[in-house]
Amino acid sequence: MRLAFMGSPDFAVPALRALQAAGHEIAAVYCQPPRPAGRGQREAPCPVHRAALALGLPVRTPARLRKDAAEHAAFAALGLEAAVVAAYGLILPQAMLAAPRRGCLNIHASLLPRWRGAAPIHAAILAGDAETGVTIMQMDAGLDTGPMLLRGTVPIGPRSTTPELHDTLAELGARLVLEALERDPPAVPQPEAGMTYAPKLTKDDARLDWSLPAAALDRRVRALNPWPGTAFRQGGEAIRVLEAAPAEGSGAPGTVLDAAGLVACGEGALRLLRLQRPGRGPMPVADFLRGFPLPVGTVLG
Template sequence: MRVVFMGTPDFSVPVLETLHAEHEIVAVYSQPPRPAGRGKKERPSPVHARALELGLAVRTPVNFKQTETREAFAALGADVAVVVAYGLILPQAILDAPRKGCLNIHASLLPRWRGAAPIHRAIMSGDAATGVCIMQMEAGLDTGPVLLREETTIGASETTGELHDRLSAMGARLIVQALARIDALTPEAQPSEGVTYAQKIDKAEAHVDWTEAAEEVCRKINGLSPFPGAWTEIDGERIKLLRAEVLDSEGAAGTTAEAFVVYCGTGAVRVLEAQREGKRPMPTTELLKGLTLPASLI
């Protein structure tokens, strides 16, 4: 099939690679390069960079408001557009241009966690399972009918980074199946019950409140790992907490014990992986060789 691929972050790259091996990618759309790094030089998105390595044509419009931009898209004569974490709103003219429409790969079990941060929110909310949906796109935010879905269990101490990689691979596999059977699949409307929205992660959410229940603290740590990273302060230094587990133990909220155990409002957590400022992530057994844990983090 003649496919237009539309994506931006790392999550989208395995999907691009899989589609490139199976179909003709007539163009790749990605968000424009952004300033990044210490020098603030413009850096292409992960999808943009990988597409160039694959020898694919890349387009980076700021939006689709211009008639010329819409006409250029329609002129590609695509059979289908595959959209995964693109980050731009597609007007109806774009949704209607490909012969078989636009399909979106969404990393949740719709209608739960529509929106920007479904992987983070699933872990932070303590969901037992999540998955991937292949959805026919329409004007609403992740409201379109679902063609295929697959569920997976969320591990007890699984981080967003780990689940991200698993769901990306799942999405790549499912979209190949969807395109192979596209004329035989029956779109299923999303139910009106169970709708939730995965709001974009605000960095202000990342500060750990040790007076919360251990389960909530643990979900925050694992759900915000590796980015933006939940954090606590030790001797004026911000320490990123990247993996934790819940312990059945009680103590005064914020007080600590050996092996980076911290008591919470109820229960306790053991921090398993953390990162000091300017350093690499490391197991806390290694981190504590150069850092003294105070008696309390409150």
């Protein structure tokens, strides 16, 4: 089948490789343009760009699409049966949505209509959901509002993290989109009941609010690492919390309760397990506290 693939981050790479391995003809790969990265701020291609070059596929990196008639025409001229979209990062205008004969299929990392939007994996962990999954959706002009073609579920365990779910869902999405292209299942409209929205995350989401219950802060640590991360301020530094777990304990929120990194929360306490100072490597809490003590009674910011 003659396809275009449209995606940018690591999440999209398994689907691109699976489509190529299955024998589909990928006429073009669309992804975000190279961006400055690293200490030298040299322009670097995104993960999908690198994967496409390794597979010998042609790559297009338009900075915008909405009002670019030349890009719309070039896309239509590809003569596509379908386009597969996975976390591309640009909104497709109607002219492009309508160009492939079978339209554009989106790999969305949630069980739609729950967690439409930019950060569905993080949102599912933050909310304490028992499961998440992937929906293969026929795209329309709305934000993740199109009819559903296939869904697959994945349990969220009590210690699940965003990186773990990300990789599992990326592989599931690759399998499901191959099945959707092969079977061409009927499209089922999304119900409005149960619709929730997962907004884009920002650096402001990183701060830990000790007035929240320990269980909520634990979910936050598991959901928001590696980006935007979770942190508290102490001694003028933002200390990143890379791993933690809820524990028994009580006290004024933010107060250090013992010498091993137990911190009181709005309900219960949070056991700090792995921390990182700015410019330093991650450390188990025992090693961290030897160089950066948090005495009992300290109130963390």
